[in-house]
Amino acid sequence: MRLLLAEDDEALVAGLKPALERAGYAVDVATDGVLAQRCADSIDYDLVLLDLGLPRRSGVEVLQHWRSTRKSMPVVVLTARDTWQEKVAVLTAGADDYVCKPFHTEELLARLAAVLKRSTPDMRTPGPLSVAGLSLDEGGQSATLGDGARVELSAIEFRLLRCFMLHPGRVLSQQRLNEHLYDQATDHESNVIEAHITRLRRKIGRDWIQTRRGQGYVFNALAET
Amino acid sequence: MRLLLAEDDEALVAGLKPALERAGYAVDVATDGVLAQRCADSIDYDLVLLDLGLPRRSGVEVLQHWRSTRKSMPVVVLTARDTWQEKVAVLTAGADDYVCKPFHTEELLARLAAVLKRSTPDMRTPGPLSVAGLSLDEGGQSATLGDGARVELSAIEFRLLRCFMLHPGRVLSQQRLNEHLYDQATDHESNVIEAHITRLRRKIGRDWIQTRRGQGYVFNALAET
DNA sequence: GCCGAAGCTGAAACCAGCCTGAAAGCGCAG
DNA sequence: CTGCGCTTTCAGGCTGGTTTCAGCTTCGGC
DSSP states (O other): OEEEEEOOOHHHHHHHHHHHHHTTOEEEEEOSHHHHHHHHHHSOOSEEEEESSOSSSOHHHHHHHHHHTTOOOOEEEEESOOOHHHHHHHHHTTOSEEEESSOOHHHHHHHHHHHHHHHSTTOOSOSSEEETTEEEETTTTEEEOTTSOEEEOOHHHHHHHHHHHHSTTOEEOHHHHHHHHSOTTOOOOSOHHHHHHHHHHHHHOGGGEEEETTTEEEESOOSOO | OEEEEEOOOHHHHHHHHHHHHHTTOEEEEEOSHHHHHHHHHHSOOSEEEEESSOSSSOHHHHHHHHHHTTOOOOEEEEESOOOHHHHHHHHHTTOSEEEESSOOHHHHHHHHHHHHHHHOOTTTSOOOEEETTEEEETTTTEEEOTTSOEEEOOHHHHHHHHHHHHSTTOEEOHHHHHHHHSOTTOOOOSOHHHHHHHHHHHHHOGGGEEEETTTEEEESTTTTO
């Protein structure tokens, strides 16, 4: 889960970024509107947290730019102004949710989860994410196999598997996985992903993740056959 | 767009129902929790507006019932209580949004639109490219034949087929295909294209790609005479 | 019908990309 | 500080997609 936090208030970022990372997101920070726009133009984020009062380019402008270029990632707007007119304006501009400062971190996290649940197919039901006999336990960082066996996952294995389970049947390139697992600071030329895929396969079974040479990996492509 | 308004405050219903209808929704009203549950069990609503303080059965219970029975329509919760704890509780129970009374009708409509935008897979992806029973799945790098059989394609086969499907009925010369599949640096004197055409035909069926001697290939010219 | 050109296709070579075990690096708890 | 487990790197081996090649078939013109 990769997330862009577009916010210029350093104190807020300092508090929020660790909380988001603890919740399992890879967080990029953009401190003004121009940077935010550029970030999301080059990377496919799963979600954007957008402050309206950004320097250089306002949040609304940035949002309109994204929507007019058919970028469709969920955007949650943060703002200090709590008038219903502004809410309407922001939501009709294409935002998915609207949170007023000051807010409690828990509320924000719950809203993010609600928005993501909505935007990713098949995640509408609460409880553990499960696909065809494999289920992921969000709380305990573990997975349960079809036969009931429980498998403990490391942090990265967990995020990797969740990324797969959120996009069953889709080819995920190594680059894409890299972007989702790590934030912009880390620059990998290596085969980290391959290594983790190996470890993950050893734990949950080889067949769940199929490799497509030169393209990436597919989760649970054994729908038929 | 069919919508269930689960609300027992008659004055609120009297004001809200016409506004919703004006906005283009077909509105059913349920005045208590048991009715609301029964309505949504028998009809697939596009969206439910759920008051938390319903008689006979609370909104949270109803919501939990739906989610546990894997009903996945979007639910927007209405409530008078504005504590962040309740927001978190409601959102984690599976609601999609949370609106506090009193609210402005415009704000509610904007939120409904935002929620629906997310939940309908309408414009999320440009849709699979499909021509006369053959469809190309961009996400899964595969093709689906008319009879439902799925065929996995290699990277080059995929690009080749996409090139054909983007120009149905047009003669594409080998040179032209070469330019589309490789960058200009590579200069092929060989019959790579022919080889790939063979492999592609073997996978999707011979008739899709017709050869025009000395000119090139045509996709789907005279769809199966 | 004959002939050359163009296209088809199976087999094999080639090689980029992937797998994986081992070991080094890193961070954290005791 | 030490030990442990997670993460990352590295190198060698392997796999299978891509390309080449050679022999064959098909097509169109004469």
